[in-house]
Amino acid sequence: xxxxxxxxxxxxxxxxxxxxxxxxxxxxxxxxxxxxxxxxxxxxxxxxxxxxxxxxxxxxxxxxxxxxxxxxxxxxxxxxxxxxxxxxxxxxxxxxxxxxxxxxxxxxxxxxxxxxxxxxxxxxxxxxxxxxxxxxxxxxxxxxxxxxxxxxxxxxxxxxxxxxxxxxxxxxxxxxxxxxxxxxxxxxxxxxxxxxxxxxxxxxxxxxxxxxxxxxxxxxxxxxxxxxxxxxxxxxxxxxxxxxxxxxxxxxxxxxxxxxxxxxxxxxxxxxxxxxxxxxxxxxxxxxxxxxxxxxxxxxxxxxxxxxxxxxxxxxxxxxxxxxxxxxxxxxxxxxxxxxxxxxxxxxxxxxxxxxxxxxxxxxxxxxxxxxxxxxxxxxxxxxxxxxxxxxxxxxxxxxxxxxxxxxxxxxxxxxxxxxxxxxxxxxxxxxxxxxxxxxxxxxxxxxxx
Amino acid sequence: xxxxxxxxxxxxxxxxxxxxxxxxxxxxxxxxxxxxxxxxxxxxxxxxxxxxxxxxxxxxxxxxxxxxxxxxxxxxxxxxxxxxxxxxxxxxxxxx
Numbered sequence: 001x002x003x004x005x006x007x008x009x010x011x012x013x014x015x016x017x018x019x020x021x022x023x024x025x026x027x028x029x030x031x032x033x034x035x036x037x038x039x040x041x042x043x044x045x046x047x048x049x050x051x052x053x054x055x056x057x058x059x060x061x062x063x064x065x066x067x068x069x070x071x072x073x074x075x076x077x078x079x080x081x082x083x084x085x086x087x088x089x090x091x092x093x094x095x096x097x098x099x100x101x102x103x104x105x106x107x108x109x110x111x112x113x114x115x116x117x118x119x120x121x122x123x124x125x126x127x128x129x130x131x132x133x134x135x136x137x138x139x140x141x142x143x144x145x146x147x148x149x150x151x152x153x154x155x156x157x158x159x160x161x162x163x164x165x166x167x168x169x170x171x172x173x174x175x176x177x178x179x180x181x182x183x184x185x186x187x188x189x190x191x192x193x194x195x196x197x198x199x200x201x202x203x204x205x206x207x208x209x210x211x212x213x214x215x216x217x218x219x220x221x222x223x224x225x226x227x228x229x230x231x232x233x234x235x236x237x238x239x240x241x242x243x244x245x246x247x248x249x250x251x252x253x254x255x256x257x258x259x260x261x262x263x264x265x266x267x268x269x270x271x272x273x274x275x276x277x278x279x280x281x282x283x284x285x286x287x288x289x290x291x292x293x294x295x296x297x298x299x300x301x302x303x304x305x306x307x308x309x310x311x312x313x314x315x316x317x318x319x320x321x322x323x324x325x326x327x328x329x330x331x332x333x334x335x336x337x338x339x340x341x342x343x344x345x346x347x348x349x350x351x352x353x354x355x356x357x358x359x360x361x362x363x364x365x366x367x368x369x370x371x372x373x374x375x376x377x378x379x380x381x382x383x384x385x386x387x388x389x390x391x392x393x394x395x396x397x398x399x400x401x402x403x404x405x406x407x408x409x410x411x412x413x414x415x416x417x418x419x420x421x422x423x424x425x426x427x428x429x430x431x432x433x434x435x436x437x438x439x440x441x442x443x444x445x446x447x448x449x450x
Numbered sequence: 451x452x453x454x455x456x457x458x459x460x461x462x463x464x465x466x467x468x469x470x471x472x473x474x475x476x477x478x479x480x481x482x483x484x485x486x487x488x489x490x491x492x493x494x495x496x497x498x499x500x501x502x503x504x505x506x507x508x509x510x511x512x513x514x515x516x517x518x519x520x521x522x523x524x525x526x527x528x529x530x531x532x533x534x535x536x537x538x539x540x541x542x543x544x545x546x
Contacts, residue, residue, distance in 0.1 A: 010534045011473045017543025034469040047544045048492045056500045078539045079475050089469025096461040102454040126458045153523045158462035167460045244462035370492040378521050
């Protein structure tokens with residue numbers, strides 16, 4: 001859609017073709033771009049997996065939204081004279097007031113749900129008094145700009161300041177001392193409520209002294225609902241994302257087909273003391289006394305296992321090759337597992353390299369994937385390595401499916417079981433698809449928001 | 451619970467929307483250059499090829515050129531420049 005809008009602005013009549021499932025989203029997007037009369041044509045969902053003959057039937061058939069022959073919509077859209085509405089576009093200002101109209105607590109709770117401002121779990125209503133108390137958790141003024149956020153790349157970005165973060169932190173149930181952590185996550189400008197059809201989620205991890213200062217759990221049940229700070233910080237980041245970016249409404253600003261529980265809350269801390277390796281943030285160039293937030297973008301799958309047993313190498317190969325090829329895993333190890341790997345002589349980096357080198361599959365299976373085709377193949381076509389080499393491989397050849405830098409390894413848990421999880425999640429700000437695209441530390445400073 | 455209270459709005463600050471006009475349309479497509487832009491979603495290239503075949507069969511006087519950006523979801527000013535400089539109209543799909 002972004003291309004279509006830019007081409008229209010540049011004087012090229014353009015018809016964006018979308019599937020019918022995106023009709024509301026298309027309308028909302030063009031309206032927010034000031035061009036509400038863009039002449040969209042639609043075909044039925046899906047397009048993926050259909051044969052050329054089936055797609056030709058779409059072209060020869062009826063546009064399911066405009067209720068006219070598809071090609072009539074296309075040709076009329078390209079040649080039909082402009083109307084007054086087309087010429088003027090739509091200029092308007094939307095404002096969000098600082099305060100809502102006074103109402104009873106029951107009515108306000110109902111309103112927050114009806115407006116789509118909650119995750120449908122109970123919230124703390126953000127009165128001015130509560131928000132002021134929350135703001136005592138940071139030295140920064142409420143009107144300080146924090147960042148911009150959008151549910152996806154082609155939507156307009158909305159601004160938010162420290163006060164908006166504090167409001168959503170109140171709603172989530174945070175205590176004021178958690179606010180610097182929530183601000184760090186939100187300062188990423190990276191939405192925890194992506195609108196993608198693939199139901200992305202963010203999972204965040206905290207390192208450094210702040211973990212103990214605010215009583216985060218990195219022991220038994222570290223990734224479960226067993227700690228006030230873990231639970232409410234992750235929830236605050238999710239609530240802020242949906243509210244600051246202008247919504248997370250199914251069909252309009254959220255298109256995740258299946259959805260994702262991690263869009264409710266997903267935040268934990270690393271167990272630095274019981275890890276055999278340096279803390280994760282130290283491995284990224286920070287000092288141990290800094291506090292940082294890491295954001296993993298994924299949440300598509302979780303593989304799990306125990307050990308490492310004698311056959312761990314086969315287990316790891318099975319887990320990694322069962323991962324979705326586009327979304328590499330970050331590996332979460334209980335300290336018992338990490339210690340055993342350390343005893344075998346593995347460092348974080350050498351284990352990452354082992355994973356990349358040994359988790360292989362036939363090239364034909366790697367490329368037979370919607371997202372490697374959509375997102376990685378263009379890099380292969382452009383000659384970016386290792387994708388170009390993987391693309392040239394014989395379909396029967398065994399190829400790696402991730403690079404060492406695609407893996408991250410973190411340690412958390414209470415040592416009641418030698419358990420590990422491989423969770424879909426690419427480190428935000430980390431290794432992109434091109435070598436050298438990462439700039440500096442990918443972690444977000446918590447200390448700057450104290 | 452009937453006492454009224456005042457609470458704060460949790461939403462961010464939306465940008466001002468500036469209206470933009472659509473491009474002027476040609477009266478007909480005969481002799482025009484139509485760019486068919488594959489937005490790189492899986493199977494979009496197959497759809498665009500079918501559109502190209504449709505024009506070849508039904509409107510052979512329209513010159514079609516297949517085009518694609520470097521990456522999905524990432525602007526490609528170089529591709530847009532090629533379309534603006536060399537084309538009259540465009541169709542892009544399939545997706546958002």
